[in-house]
Amino acid sequence: MASVPVPALDAGSNLTRYLQEIRRFPMLEPGEEFMLAKSWREHGDVDAAHKLVTSHLRLVAKIAMGYRGYGLPLAELISEGNVGMMQAVKRFDPDRGFRLATYAMWWIRAAIQEYILHSWSLVKMGTTAAQKKLFFNLRRLKGQMQAIDEGDLKPEQVAKIAQTLDVSEDDVVSMNRRLAAPDHSLNAPLRVDGEGEWQDWLVDERATQENELADRQEMTRRSAMLQSAMSVLNEREQHILAERRLKDNPTTLEDLSQEYGISRERVRQIEVRAFEKLQKAMRLKAQEEAAGTVEG
Numbered sequence: 001m002a003s004v005p006v007p008a009l010d011a012g013s014n015l016t017r018y019l020q021e022i023r024r025f026p027m028l029e030p031g032e033e034f035m036l037a038k039s040w041r042e043h044g045d046v047d048a049a050h051k052l053v054t055s056h057l058r059l060v061a062k063i064a065m066g067y068r069g070y071g072l073p074l075a076e077l078i079s080e081g082n083v084g085m086m087q088a089v090k091r092f093d094p095d096r097g098f099r100l101a102t103y104a105m106w107w108i109r110a111a112i113q114e115y116i117l118h119s120w121s122l123v124k125m126g127t128t129a130a131q132k133k134l135f136f137n138l139r140r141l142k143g144q145m146q147a148i149d150e151g152d153l154k155p156e157q158v159a160k161i162a163q164t165l166d167v168s169e170d171d172v173v174s175m176n177r178r179l180a181a182p183d184h185s186l187n188a189p190l191r192v193d194g195e196g197e198w199q200d201w202l203v204d205e206r207a208t209q210e211n212e213l214a215d216r217q218e219m220t221r222r223s224a225m226l227q228s229a230m231s232v233l234n235e236r237e238q239h240i241l242a243e244r245r246l247k248d249n250p251t252t253l254e255d256l257s258q259e260y261g262i263s264r265e266r267v268r269q270i271e272v273r274a275f276e277k278l279q280k281a282m283r284l285k286a287q288e289e290a291a292g293t294v295e296g
Contacts, residue, residue, distance in 0.1 A: 015074065015075055018075075018078075019061060022054070022057040022058055022061065023058065025054040025055050025057060025058075026055065027055055028051070028052075028055045030099065033052070033055075033094070033099065033100055034094045036048040036049075036051055036052055037052060037089075037092055037093075037094035037100065038094055040052065040089065041092070041093065041094070049089050049090075052089045052092075052100060053082075053085055053086055053089050056085055056100065056101060056104055057082065057085070059085075059101055059104065059105070059108070060078060060081040060082055060084075060085050060108055061078055061081075063081055063105065063108050063109060063112065064077040064078045064080075064081045064108075064112060067112055067113075067116060070116050070119075072115075072116060072119055076115070077112050077115065077116075080111045080112050080114075080115040081108045081111055081112050083111050084104075084107040084108040084109070084110060084111025084112065085104055085107065085108055087107050087111070088100070088103055088104035088106075088107035088108070089104070091107075092104070095278075095279065095282060097219065097222035097223060097226060113132075113136060117132065117135070130165070130166065130167050130171070133165055133167075134165055134167050134171060134172065134175050135175060137165055138161065138172070138175055138176060141160075141161050141164060141165075142157075142161075142176075145157055145160075152173070152176070152177070153172070153173070153176055158172045158173055158176075225282060225285050225286070226278075226282070228281075228285060229278055229281035229282045229285055230278065232277055232278070232280075232281045233274050233277060233278065236260065236270065237270060237273070237274035237277070238274070240256060240260075240267060240270050240271050240274060241271060241274040241275060241278065243256060244256070244271045245271070245275060253267050253268055
């Protein structure tokens, strides 16, 4: 996956040109995205992976811009986000019924946040889960309180943030002072010659009503298709597959082996066989649906 080429961007690159270049890559329709993801996942089609990555480079840039307040070059944040995007494509399973963008956002943010944490040398301030949560949520909470431009927070503001994030008030004060770097103006030029401003690239990230409706319809269609395909499995296969593949926190093989009084290896075999049967049924359903669309 690392060999998939994307437009180059480094500290010496022209950011304006890069942002213009990634606009050339078209967004994918749900059906096209699904087939490309299947081609990559099942056949290792690098061209399909390339299209999946490049069609989401604008998403990476949007997410990266949300982290520009940490004083790091936007080009570096975008580059790290692109790495996260590649990891998302590598692990994306289209049969789970989600769009790639929904799945990829977690990987993109994780890659950018890890880079920020590394660059800020959080070893000096602690790397506990609570410290990380405070690091990445303090600015948002200050914004809600309209306290972004203030220096030290007021005692009542400190208390509210500490309660919201379940951290100590001392941690809030300390982190706020560490992050007290001046914000960049939205009118700051992108280039030394003054051509273009940051605000020129700020966009409304909210989905349009049409996209939200299309996504809901697609999710409903996928859900109905999955439920129909599940009928090819017997009760035990359905239960094991649901416990192992459809839960956010999958049930362990050990727990299922005890529930059914069989070995862990037998549970694994049933899971694999059930998943293969489900995939076959899903493909048949998709083909029938496509054939019906053509005939209609």
